[in-house]
Amino acid sequence: MDAGDELLQRTRAFARQVVMPGAPRWETERRIAREALSAAAAIGLTGIEVPVAQGGLGLGYRVKARVAELLGAADFGFTMSLLNTHNVAAKLAREAPAALARRHVPDLLAGRRLGCTALTEPGAGSDFAAIVTRATRTPQGWRLDGAKAWITNAAEAELIVLYAQTDAGRGAPGIACFLVEATRAGFVREPAFALTGQHAIGTGGFRLDGYLARDDELLQPPGQAFKSALRSINGARVYIAAMCNGMVGEALRVALDYGGRRHSFGQPLAGHQGWRWRLAEAATELEASRGLVAQAAERVENGADAQLAAAQAKLFATRMAERQLPALAQAMGAEGLREQHPFGRHLAGARVACFVDGASEMLLERIAALQRAALAENPKE
Numbered sequence: 001m002d003a004g005d006e007l008l009q010r011t012r013a014f015a016r017q018v019v020m021p022g023a024p025r026w027e028t029e030r031r032i033a034r035e036a037l038s039a040a041a042a043i044g045l046t047g048i049e050v051p052v053a054q055g056g057l058g059l060g061y062r063v064k065a066r067v068a069e070l071l072g073a074a075d076f077g078f079t080m081s082l083l084n085t086h087n088v089a090a091k092l093a094r095e096a097p098a099a100l101a102r103r104h105v106p107d108l109l110a111g112r113r114l115g116c117t118a119l120t121e122p123g124a125g126s127d128f129a130a131i132v133t134r135a136t137r138t139p140q141g142w143r144l145d146g147a148k149a150w151i152t153n154a155a156e157a158e159l160i161v162l163y164a165q166t167d168a169g170r171g172a173p174g175i176a177c178f179l180v181e182a183t184r185a186g187f188v189r190e191p192a193f194a195l196t197g198q199h200a201i202g203t204g205g206f207r208l209d210g211y212l213a214r215d216d217e218l219l220q221p222p223g224q225a226f227k228s229a230l231r232s233i234n235g236a237r238v239y240i241a242a243m244c245n246g247m248v249g250e251a252l253r254v255a256l257d258y259g260g261r262r263h264s265f266g267q268p269l270a271g272h273q274g275w276r277w278r279l280a281e282a283a284t285e286l287e288a289s290r291g292l293v294a295q296a297a298e299r300v301e302n303g304a305d306a307q308l309a310a311a312q313a314k315l316f317a318t319r320m321a322e323r324q325l326p327a328l329a330q331a332m333g334a335e336g337l338r339e340q341h342p343f344g345r346h347l348a349g350a351r352v353a354c355f356v357d358g359a360s361e362m363l364l365e366r367i368a369a370l371q372r373a374a375l376a377e378n379p380k381e
């Protein structure tokens with residue numbers, strides 16, 4: 001068994017023993033599952049893609065996508081929170097000046113500090129190039145002023161990868177990327193957002209009032225940051241799709257099990273053709289979605305152009321989850337409403353999945369643009 005298989009085995013057990021039983025409580029208590037995040041860190045889940053030399057596991061993207069499916073099956077919100085800290089650790093390990101990475105990566109890997117990535121603002125979501133958080137050059141470094149909203153882990157995160165505009169009105173080329181520490185002067189955290197569900201994501205916002213980022217905390221200068229954010233979004237889209245597959249897979253497993261035990265009109269539910277066809281539809285769509293995710297994950301891992309594959313995998317998986325989770329909940333009858341079952345939580349997770357890392361409409365736009373480009377290149381194919 002290689003290191004990737006070992007991690008997947010540990011993840012499977014962790015999902016069943018810690019995340020599944022904990023998730024309903026975290027939702028009731030409306031909070032980030034800090035203790036479970038530390039336990040996840042202890043089995044290596046904050047360092048999947050972080051090089052071994054920097055304390056991580058040094059594994060490839062395909063293992064990360066499988067982890068996303070296994071954990072997503074247990075809880076979407078917990079998985080979002082965990083992977084966002086993982087992503088900050090991996091970015092710092094890969095791109096930050098060595099001393100900065102040495103200072104922060106160990107805390108993220110150990111789960112002592114949470115990370116988040118802040119693009120979205122109160123006035124700019126899909127239109128990332130329209131962000132207005134200002135970065136102003138000063139003799140001491142970069143002064144940051146503005147507000148971020150709808151950020152995963154913002155309720156508690158200590159380390160923030162933050163995108164800001166260095167040249168008002170310049171759009172994408174003016175955007176730069178910084179590391180921000182929530183413990184320093186000028187960082188003002190807002191209370192976590194009260195939502196209709198998925199509070200383990202720790203969604204929230206914060207303001208920067210004259211926050212000073214040092215020169216070595218400029219992670220990417222203007223001209224590079226926007227492009228780099230778009231490149232990393234492909235990986236995020238694929239693991240969100242994998243999490244949707246996980247949620248539908250778990251809902252299917254619960255419904256299949258129930259259908260063998262619950263009786264109506266003298267036979268198990270699964271004995272009724274109309275009932276079992278619904279589950280057969282779900283199983284078929286799930287396998288199609290897994291195929292798209294596997295194809296896209298391979299492209300991400302190999303560094304191939306993954307734009308089309310990632311957009312299609314996420315679009316298909318989110319729509320499949322939004323179709324199949326209500327159908328599977330319906331197959332459970334009233335029993336499906338019990339808190340111990342994942343249907344309601346997973347449905348809220350599927351809703352969130354339709355927005356994060358590119359709303360469905362933005363994915364359609366991307367797919368359409370790539371179709372036009374492919375036709376222009378090969379008009380006869």
Ligand SMILES: Cc1cc2nc3c(=O)[nH]c(=O)nc-3n(C[C@H](O)[C@H](O)[C@H](O)COP(=O)(O)OP(=O)(O)OC[C@H]3O[C@@H](n4cnc5c(N)ncnc54)[C@H](O)[C@@H]3O)c2cc1C
Binds near residue numbers: 355
């Ligand atoms: C729980 C949660 C966690 C999140 N975590 C993060 C995070 O960690 N970091 C981060 O930076 N952001 C995060 N986001 C924000 C997420 O990326 C945005 O919600 C997303 O980019 C969409 O932006 P918006 O919600 O402002 O919608 P808007 O941009 O206001 O759009 C509203 C609707 O109009 C549609 N629309 C917009 N423009 C067009 C168009 N040109 N054509 C057709 N339709 C259009 C959109 O698709 C959407 O359906 C999170 C969001 C949620 C809900």
